[in-house]
Amino acid sequence: VGKKQISLETFLFLLFLTLLYLEISMRVGTAPICIYGQAGCPSSSLADFFDRVIQQSSRMHGISSSLHSESQNFLPRRNFIGKRKCHTYSIPTPDDKENAQRLGREQMIEVILRLLEAWSDPLSQFHLSMSPDQDQDFNQYGSNKALEISDMLHQLREGMKILGALGNSVTFLSPESFVPVSDFSFYKRGELNSVDHHNLLFCLNRDANKVKNYLRVLKCTTFPGTDC
Known part of the structure; x- marks a missing residue:
């Protein structure tokens, strides 16, 4: 988290996506993405690209689910879920499959990118708040998983930008599209308590699933x- 060097796994994942992007770009040129199964369409490579990104998102969701579940065993149990909004509440997201299917390709890519961008800072806050003096077992586990998820976030952001480029979609997010800094107010640097941890991990698991x-x-x- 922060300004650390990217891991070898992240480097290899991004290298794979970049090489696959170059392969598809050379075969497709400036033509729009064609219909799956159409003659002469390089759909298999692009489908593989999608599958790789989806697999990574599934891994991220699995790790976030495990982290949330483990927190129930180590952190004090309190009836607090729902008292605070997730910091990504300002990002308009489809609430079911039918509404998601109504979004255009560019809109969907933007929604996914905004969700991914919104978690870099909270994960950094979570990592920094893991004191080795308290709940040592969970803190070590949570700190390691936060780093792992941060790597995945970086990989997925780059993957989404490549998918956007392949479809000639806008992949640059203006500052106005980011989650406002004020929405991070309950994730104070180095001052998260058990309620903050629970809330953050609940929201992370929810957004990873989205x-x-x-x-x-x-x-x-x-x-x-x-x-489908």
């Missing part, structure tokens, strides 16, 4: 011939 599901919808709308 990203995974939206990516699946995006693949289905890109390749109408696939089994």
